[in-house]
Amino acid sequence: MPEYPTALGASSRETITLLGHDLAGDVMGKVGFGELAFWLATQRRPTSGETRVFEAVLAALADHGFTPTAIVTRLTYLSAPDSVQGALAAGLLGGGSRFLGVTEDCGRFLHAHLPADLPTDDAGWDAVALEVVRAQREAQRFVPGLGHHVHKDGDPRTPRLFAIAAEEGLYGPHLSLFAAIGRVHPQVLGKTLPLNGAGVCGAALADLGLPLELLRGFALLARTAGLIGQLAEELRHPVGNDIFLSVDLNNRSVDPDPY
Amino acid sequence: MPEYPTALGASSRETITLLGHDLAGDVMGKVGFGELAFWLATQRRPTSGETRVFEAVLAALADHGFTPTAIVTRLTYLSAPDSVQGALAAGLLGGGSRFLGVTEDCGRFLHAHLPADLPTDDAGWDAVALEVVRAQREAQRFVPGLGHHVHKDGDPRTPRLFAIAAEEGLYGPHLSLFAAIGRVHPQVLGKTLPLNGAGVCGAALADLGLPLELLRGFALLARTAGLIGQLAEELRHPVGNDIFLSVDLNNRSVDPDPY
Amino acid sequence: MPEYPTALGASSRETITLLGHDLAGDVMGKVGFGELAFWLATQRRPTSGETRVFEAVLAALADHGFTPTAIVTRLTYLSAPDSVQGALAAGLLGGGSRFLGVTEDCGRFLHAHLPADLPTDDAGWDAVALEVVRAQREAQRFVPGLGHHVHKDGDPRTPRLFAIAAEEGLYGPHLSLFAAIGRVHPQVLGKTLPLNGAGVCGAALADLGLPLELLRGFALLARTAGLIGQLAEELRHPVGNDIFLSVDLNNRSVDPDPY
Amino acid sequence: MPEYPTALGASSRETITLLGHDLAGDVMGKVGFGELAFWLATQRRPTSGETRVFEAVLAALADHGFTPTAIVTRLTYLSAPDSVQGALAAGLLGGGSRFLGVTEDCGRFLHAHLPADLPTDDAGWDAVALEVVRAQREAQRFVPGLGHHVHKDGDPRTPRLFAIAAEEGLYGPHLSLFAAIGRVHPQVLGKTLPLNGAGVCGAALADLGLPLELLRGFALLARTAGLIGQLAEELRHPVGNDIFLSVDLNNRSVDPDPY
Known part of the structure; x- marks a missing residue:
């Protein structure tokens, strides 16, 4: 029977720990979100200076306006408003080799x-x-x-x-x-x-000292916050349908071009 | 020609603004990541008390060990290590009606x-x-x-x-x-x-006072940090293949059951 | 130790079966793709009439031009060309309550x-x-x-x-x-x-007689073929960047609207 | 104003065309799904021989039992049963460099x-x-x-x-x-x-003669049919929760291992 070791979240009937600390007593209300994200990724609590640099990076990458990822999240929400997770996931999938x-x-x-x-x-x-x-x-x-x-x-x-x-x-x-x-x-x-x-x-x-294989992951974390902002704005001042129509109304039928 | 108004990220040749503030001068190094996420979602800068409660919530929801979302992220990374964005997106897609x-x-x-x-x-x-x-x-x-x-x-x-x-x-x-x-x-x-x-x-x-339609989104933001932690641990102490094999080796072929 | 029964794919060192049939000898070259998809979903081989109706439905739903899902797949490919799976998955995520x-x-x-x-x-x-x-x-x-x-x-x-x-x-x-x-x-x-x-x-x-809970799934199957068509066309006659720019260049900065 | 040329789906008030053909009259009921997928990808209608080889490939790749992608789709459905599109998309995201x-x-x-x-x-x-x-x-x-x-x-x-x-x-x-x-x-x-x-x-x-950049896409199309089969079986004979518990109950808390 395989065992699955982990130092991340764990719980028993009475307790919940995260990274070996009591979640309720030692983490909630005491650890900021940027600090926690760093800690989760490295299993080492960052200094306040490290947290400041890390959060400055996250701020720099959170949102750049109508990027492809933002447009994708808005259009996916337009098409499937039942699934906020789908709209966010779709946006993050643009976080690949070119943009993020x-x-x-x-x-x-x-x-x-x-x-x-x-x-x-x-x-x-x-x-x-x-x-x-x-x-x-x-x-x-x-x-x-x-x-x-x-x-x-x-x-x-x-x-x-x-x-x-x-x-x-x-x-x-x-x-x-x-x-x-x-x-x-x-x-x-x-x-x-x-x-x-x-x-x-x-x-x-x-x-x-963050894991090089996951640097893209931090850009995606920052962008998750940005995409929630995009969704919040879309909910109150929607533009997704206008974007869709601006493309669809300007389509032009051409003959197939056999490959 | 449609126009797409937004109060989020904007840039010109010389400047980048976010929510009407100079990103480099007024946000980077001055605004924590939890605070920024709140701000992006509400277009209103939270007080320090609001940020503390908000970050306590994010800490509470970030990681709960080997949840389906964590397993999914690890298995997707096993199968497609070329795409960190895919592994994170796949995990977030479990953030639906039941678990998150x-x-x-x-x-x-x-x-x-x-x-x-x-x-x-x-x-x-x-x-x-x-x-x-x-x-x-x-x-x-x-x-x-x-x-x-x-x-x-x-x-x-x-x-x-x-x-x-x-x-x-x-x-x-x-x-x-x-x-x-x-x-x-x-x-x-x-x-x-x-x-x-x-x-x-x-x-x-x-x-x-956060938008009710997006409450799930904040759980997903918290979980993004948790899933990066899962990926970081998977990179160093992989269990994805053991999980896969524990299922595959215990499969049992049965006859089709026509619907 | 749990066991995981399944009537779908199974393999031993010498054989591969699918739905209880020899994959190489009895399925490959003998079963069309629409027929197979029906069979997989119901564990019952369809008649040729059922296959014809089923495939007519798939044809009807495969592609409707520049829908949000098609735009999303093209933009995601623009942004992350390293991940065809991400571009397809992002498009499918628009297959929710409204469009599909x-x-x-x-x-x-x-x-x-x-x-x-x-x-x-x-x-x-x-x-x-x-x-x-x-x-x-x-x-x-x-x-x-x-x-x-x-x-x-x-x-x-x-x-x-x-x-x-x-x-x-x-x-x-x-x-x-x-x-x-x-x-x-x-x-x-x-x-x-x-x-x-x-x-x-x-x-x-x-x-x-297909499972009602999965009717959306068949629309998504049809759309997967359509989105591959969209990607193939995007590869040869790209419009993704024009779509992105048509939005980004028409953005208009407005003041934050606190929620 | 940009224009977006396409030879795929197009519609007017009275007509719907696909690849320059009348969808209702010339495609529905006359073109199989594998044939259509080939046609969409190449903008060229395949011969019956080409269709047969193509569909044999799709059959070979449709389902291989409890692969990571199948497990991921089942677990995502367990966690978010409100979103079939999310469960399928999550499974497809495993179609990357290693497995597919x-x-x-x-x-x-x-x-x-x-x-x-x-x-x-x-x-x-x-x-x-x-x-x-x-x-x-x-x-x-x-x-x-x-x-x-x-x-x-x-x-x-x-x-x-x-x-x-x-x-x-x-x-x-x-x-x-x-x-x-x-x-x-x-x-x-x-x-x-x-x-x-x-x-x-x-x-x-x-x-x-299919586009090399999209070969992975055809594997994903085949797998979409397979994952619908996995979901259909999961709906009637669920194992997702057993898989989740087999991992969660065998977790073992270890000390953080600082990176």
Whole structure:
């Protein structure tokens, strides 16, 4: 008979524990939600500084207006208002490689390119970054986290997250390498691109020591809060049907194009 | 040409705003994640007391061990490790009428049974509750939030959430009616059932003035954090394959049973 | 140790069976996909007439152009092209009470209103239908399957499915009651509404003896084929990004509206 | 104003067309469901031989008993019986890289390794296959479609699908290369592995000229029918709660293991 060990939630007739602590007495009313999410993911209670950086990341990623994920949640609710869980799940399914994936891709990329001996000053990081950007260019690959289709002159979230991490003493190697990429890439690429917000979030999460395989998961957690906001607004000021009609009324029948 | 108004995320080349505030300057590093989720759902910034009650609810609902939703997330990750978003979405899809739905059902039920003139003391609430429980019994319907298959002598989350709400001055009519149901139901039903944690969470969320249609959504937000915890544990101490095999190896072929 | 009985797929080192038959020898190459889907759902192999009616229903429901479900699948693929399963699942999540639910609602409604003694002629069915429509009107409820926002003068699928069912000797009580509703409702409602295609599909599926709780499931099966078609077209002639931009570029920032 | 061209479903007040054909008159009652799914995906009506091979593949992939996807659908239905669409979508989300992905991986792999000049006899294919298997072994990569954890002496679906394709004159280069891999791999790997059913399905779908990016989609279509079968059986002979309890009752609380 297999056994299934877990350190997460457990309960007996009298007690409920979470991560080895009494849920009612030690967690409820004492642990904020961001702090709890970090704790659940790492089985280690974060410091207040770690929680602040983590929650800054979640704020940065929670909602970006009418993204595909937001539109999907609103249209799914329009079509199946009986299932709030379905509307949220459908929205989250857009959190893949393209829109929300940059956070994870950037964190993993930076981690994979940290040198064994970490530099101790900007010049050292610049040298590492130069090599990294050159190698990407030679392989004709993008550097994750570099560039933004709207904030072409700079993503306002980026300097802010660098500053918060520095204030909390959590400006580690991933953020250092990312900052250096921001400084040196113009001399390789011949143009200046902004370090985008999704990328700096990945760097900050990696510096917090969160599991790299789940960086996308934190973006999805942030987005869950955003999608609830989208649903709440849709309930009171619906636009889903207008979006549907704006597509459907502009359809144009064409002949089949056999594959 | 339709327009799509929204008060949520918006951005221009230079700025990003969220709920009318500068995201980088006024939200990141200053607003906790629970606070932000409340704000997004109501377009109103909560007080610190409201945030504390809200986060206590999220803590109460985040993870309950090997629930169907947790098992589903682990099995989906086993089967499709390429898609963290799919594993989380699959888990959330279990957040329907039976397991996570009690929170919403209870909040809606209490709201629907609040009298026009709210009582001002326990005796008054008891009278209302007595009528409510009697009507449910006559209609052969359960009272949402009453009873628990494990915590038969009392769910430890319930008194704790009542206490936290009272401390913050947020013990409103929904919690009052729920408490009164706890006091009076034995004289109608002939047995004493516990007020369960999912139910008291619904009452507390309703007293916070959150949209009733989305109470299930907050349970899902809490659970998203819990499911990330499940995935993190699965990554390091996998049990998904053992769960799968424990079912598959105990399958028994039977003859078709024509419908 | 629990055991899990099943009559569906089973395999040993040498064999694979499905519904008690040898999969390779007796199913592959011999059983069509619609036939197999019916068989899986009922554990009973359908006749060729049943298969024809069933497949006609699936054809009727497979794709209706730029529905919310189709838009959702395209947008999810745009956002997360790494996960075809996510794009399909997101689209199916719109198969709820409003858009795809009519099929199930209509089948269940007709079944719930079949009299104990089934009429044997149109006049008899008309009398039953008259009572049913009157009762719905008095309760201020719609009759499922009645009315269509586009095909106001008649949905072309409806007479065709009646005819196919009649040809195959499968025009049973659900279709009979539905047809009678089509004849008598004007004298109760004071206007003539079309019997819509989703509704007649529900009636036909119910007459096939399929499980009422899963009628929505067959609509989802049909739609899965349609959504694969949508994805295939999106791959070659993408419109997802245009849809996204048509919404995002027409967003309008408004002030928060506190709830 | 953008326009959205499509050759799929379209409707006017009087008519409904699908792929340029009159849905009611030309499709319903005349086109089987497998045939329609092929047509929707390729915008080309398949021959009867193509339909037969395609439906044989769908039969091979429809249900394999208590797979993770089947367990997930049953558990999600247990937890949220209000949403059949959620239970099906959750199951499909397991159709990723590991369990259902082999079909797509194998089809793509074979396609990527077809030589410019196709061999005309087995000896020619064996030479190609030898090179392919050697290159995979040197790169320490598996050959998709090779090996099965249960059917170690041969997957009964494989010879059957080869035979059906041959009967229909649809045994093309992908199947030829796959068969050759089956013949030559022992001399490279030093052991004989079976060509598995998921792999041969990918080869056959590729020989049918279906879009490689969507091969996984056809496995998901097949599985949708299977999951409806699982739900139908769960409704009448439920095991979901036993599965849940078999996990929950065998949980074992352990100390947190900080990451």
